[in-house]
Amino acid sequence: MPPIFAAPSEPTTPVWFVAAGEELPEAARGWAAATGFEASPGGCLLVPDSAGGLKGVVFGTEGAKARSRNPFLAGKLAGALPAGAYRLEGAIADPRLATLAIALGSYRFARYRKAEPKEIRIALPDGVDAAEVERAVAATFLGRDLVNTPANDLGPEELETAIRELAVRHGAEVSSIVGDALLDENFPLVHAVGRASPRAPRIVDLRWGRADHPRVTLVGKGVCFDTGGLDIKPGSGMLLMKKDMGGAAAMIALAEMVMGAKLPVRLRLIVGAVENSISGNAFRPGDVYPSRKGLSVEIGNTDAEGRLVLADALALGDEEAPEIMVDAATLTGAARVALGPDLPPLYTDDDVFAEDLLRHAAAEHDPLWRLPLWNAYDDLLSSKIADVNHISGGAFAGSVTAALFLRRFVDKAATWAHLDIFAWNPSAKPGRPEGGEVQAARALAALLEERYRR
Numbered sequence: 001m002p003p004i005f006a007a008p009s010e011p012t013t014p015v016w017f018v019a020a021g022e023e024l025p026e027a028a029r030g031w032a033a034a035t036g037f038e039a040s041p042g043g044c045l046l047v048p049d050s051a052g053g054l055k056g057v058v059f060g061t062e063g064a065k066a067r068s069r070n071p072f073l074a075g076k077l078a079g080a081l082p083a084g085a086y087r088l089e090g091a092i093a094d095p096r097l098a099t100l101a102i103a104l105g106s107y108r109f110a111r112y113r114k115a116e117p118k119e120i121r122i123a124l125p126d127g128v129d130a131a132e133v134e135r136a137v138a139a140t141f142l143g144r145d146l147v148n149t150p151a152n153d154l155g156p157e158e159l160e161t162a163i164r165e166l167a168v169r170h171g172a173e174v175s176s177i178v179g180d181a182l183l184d185e186n187f188p189l190v191h192a193v194g195r196a197s198p199r200a201p202r203i204v205d206l207r208w209g210r211a212d213h214p215r216v217t218l219v220g221k222g223v224c225f226d227t228g229g230l231d232i233k234p235g236s237g238m239l240l241m242k243k244d245m246g247g248a249a250a251m252i253a254l255a256e257m258v259m260g261a262k263l264p265v266r267l268r269l270i271v272g273a274v275e276n277s278i279s280g281n282a283f284r285p286g287d288v289y290p291s292r293k294g295l296s297v298e299i300g301n302t303d304a305e306g307r308l309v310l311a312d313a314l315a316l317g318d319e320e321a322p323e324i325m326v327d328a329a330t331l332t333g334a335a336r337v338a339l340g341p342d343l344p345p346l347y348t349d350d351d352v353f354a355e356d357l358l359r360h361a362a363a364e365h366d367p368l369w370r371l372p373l374w375n376a377y378d379d380l381l382s383s384k385i386a387d388v389n390h391i392s393g394g395a396f397a398g399s400v401t402a403a404l405f406l407r408r409f410v411d412k413a414a415t416w417a418h419l420d421i422f423a424w425n426p427s428a429k430p431g432r433p434e435g436g437e438v439q440a441a442r443a444l445a446a447l448l449e450e451r452y453r454r
Helices: 026-035 073-080 095-105 130-148 156-170 188-194 241-260 306-318 333-339 351-363 375-381 398-407 441-452
Strands: 013-019 044-048 054-061 084-090 120-122 173-178 202-208 215-226 266-276 288-290 296-298 324-329 345-348 415-420
Touching: 026 044, 026 054, 044 073, 054 073, 054 084, 073 095, 084 095, 095 120, 095 130, 130 156, 130 241, 130 441, 156 173, 156 202, 156 215, 156 241, 156 266, 188 202, 188 266, 188 288, 188 306, 202 241, 202 306, 215 241, 215 306, 241 266, 241 324, 241 441, 266 306, 306 324, 306 398, 333 345, 333 398, 345 351, 345 398, 351 415, 351 441, 375 398, 398 415
Parallel strands: 013 054, 013 084, 084 120, 215 266, 215 324, 324 415
Antiparallel strands: 044 054, 173 202, 202 266, 288 296, 345 415
């Protein structure tokens, strides 16, 4: 990750933030008039000096009352500014988010082709915690890299390696249960989903922090590729399935932030890492499997594999009765139909936790929207031959019923929340390049910081 902040003694070029209708800085007026520039939101004008260098940059912002106000609008500067060091001046609603957006907008996935680096550094704005911003950017870049890496280079073993590398950086402990050992250790659903692939399924379990600190457990869906299994997806449906481990990537990014901030918590990260493939021993629609929780589960559709992996992983996390347990998963298309790719639904029975998390989601421009764990829909998961079917018996409320299925595997955690994320930007937006995305991690990090910082 390139440096975000300019050195204190480094000369910087001003970036003047100007809302529509405001007067331009005197140094830019002549050039703006000559070029016909008007400070519309997101507009950018490079103002040359007499020697052919750069005198400053005018950047158009939204007014305070703009209906579409976007705290990440400054992320457009990542593509517009030449390499160099800058200072932000003028009508900046939130200097921290502006700086964060520029840094996040500079992300490029360069594993497979050369990308010319363009280093943009920002003078540290007053009141901005440099370490906090750097942690958020580094963790987001890590998560984006994981989501963007194709499945031929990121399978269950490689995802475990990424978690082990995270552990080394922060002095955490990691264990894993791999392949047929999952049956010996009572993870039958994880094994069923991943057994058809030659790449062995696994549970990866990271622990960090003092044992007497409050327990915070993060659970991530790590389906490194999803063919749909025997209920095979069409080709168009498989194109983005390298991102089906996006929930694990988000929780890995969150763990990076929590450990980097040295929060006084007993952190646990549990990832079910599998590939949902097809072979003669693939699990089938209509099969019935036991679960770690003891509930028997009828398989309604093999393309709804993620909730099966999460069920065993949540049951494991729940056994320690954590104070907070959160899971993240690229779980349902129904969530995308309801809220689109940018706004993941949040499910929890804890009203105070929900209010706090939504408050931080708004403040961090890391949006979430609460949907209900609607008890009346529990009957849609009924099975005639097992304790539960893992998909609903109808076409409606697919994201809600998936959350209700997961809730059956959580009893002891004081607070449990489920996030049905997309983990992908279909098109580039300020601060959010097209491709893999880390959703909800910054909001959760801010909540945990508020609750546990001593």
